[in-house]
Amino acid sequence: MLRAENLTKRYRQGDKEVVALLGFTHAFPQGATAVVGPSGSGKTTLLNLLAGLDLPTEGGVYLGEIPLHRLSEDERAGVRLRHMGFVFQQWNLIPTLTAWENVAFPLLLAGWPLGKRRARALELLEGVGLLKRAHHLPSRLSGGEQQRVALARALALDPPILFADEPTGNLDAEAKEQVAALLFKAGKERTLILVTHDLELARRAERILHLKGGRLLWEEVPSPNP
């Protein structure tokens, strides 16, 4: 289980100190947790800290017994590779690699041989309905297709934790629905942490954390859709 204890992040902006996140404590169980809040509420900072992309000023992040905040940059990269998957809003895919090569990238980092990488990537692309686009470069894929490739890549090493930062932010309604369905399906068996402005999307999660001014205001358990 991933948990944050008294997570605080302060930045210096010139002479001023900006508090991006203050005293955030929460344990993320299996299933989807949405993090919502207005711009500047600390959502992205929280995701950065939980994923070990950045270090807290105070407090800590624990993955089981592993104190993520005490690990070196490369050790955190190793933890991300084995335990976490990411779907970002944009700039998601490596532009010079084809769809299947993008999906296989974490497998390359993990040292998988080429044949196994290709087979696993194609299997995942089939899962997101993009097998026919496996050999296309990202520039030839639509926004929705790119996000589905990114989701397939996030699942390549079957990580127990999945981070998604505004995954449907740039998509039209149809693509948004496709990506959301795949995301929540993948999130059922894992810990999915979804950062979004979109309350409609957030309500499909099992829990919603409301952030404002860098603080956790409350946790909401949305009522199931009729």
Place this chain on the structure above:
Amino acid sequence: MEVFHLVLRNLLARPVRSLLTLLGVLIATASMVLFLSFGEGLRRALFQELSRVGPAIQVVPEGAEGFAFSAYPEITPEALRALEEAGKALGVKALIPTLLLARGGFDPKTGFFFQGLPPGVSPSLLYPGLRVRESRLLPSAQGAVAGAKIAQRGGLTLGSPLRLSPKVALKVEGILEESGGLADNLLFAPLPALQAVLGTKNVGAVLVALRPGQKAEEVARALEGAVPGLKAQTTGEVMRFAERALRISDLVRFGISLVALVVGGLLVANTVMMSVYERTREFGVMRALGARRGFIFRLVVLEALFLALLGGVGGLLLGSLASAAINLYTLKEVGLALSAITPRLALFALGVALGLGILAGLFPAQQASRLPVVEALGRV
């Protein structure tokens, strides 16, 4: 899709920029290879020539070590007599006073090198294995014998006049067969005739032929001891001197080519640095997905190395082509291959290109690998 594929894909994604950088490295390496190939060619020609020379010792004025042939003759008749007496006492096979005289311009077609030999001394004593193609090997007091190449270049035939000064003129009395050595480019003439041209009784050098069993080093030191002011050099010493001179010349030529190399290196660094800036987010995504710093570092350094190696190999090929073209010309004009691409030169060129690649890639690679992930992703 191995790491090398990632490198290749990125370079191919920006083909014009990669190609221009490649050309920069290629031309820089080719110019270095060509510059240094002259040293290798000279080294090879010189050592081949020295190994063909008959006499094992060359006596020259002190301070004129190495190649004294082009200098003004400084060995006086008295010094020569003292040398002959010392030689007799040491039991050497022969002492051959000689001097070299250049006539004409720098153009190989109009430039002539005369080597003066005492009356009765055959050129084959200096260059064993010489054979006559036309007429005679030993010139008379008013004659000269031409090497095969110089005869061909200068259009010399038997009876051709050779005007050395207003008072001294010789006639071609013999033409030699091509030997593949220095003798092909020389005109052998009587020593007194050349001395008359220069208005001196001095000689430029004395070549000493040894009897079997005589040790060149010992005889050389004994001759030096007997006649102060002269330096007796063995073939080995001449070779060592030549090697030193060539090394200095190598360094000078490498220094000149370094300018082109530095420009080539900066081109690679610029290309890789631009690529790093353009791909900041891409590196951020890779790091977020679990790539370690070393992976990004290797990726960027490999790009620079690949460009440099490809440019190095291309430069080596281009340099070899240019070297072959130059040799075609010099072989035709002076009978010597002045440029040579030796294995050590090829390895050196590739080594320099690789070194250049590593140096050019280190800074961009460090920048790329040390960028904080959140900054790279634009998530601050």
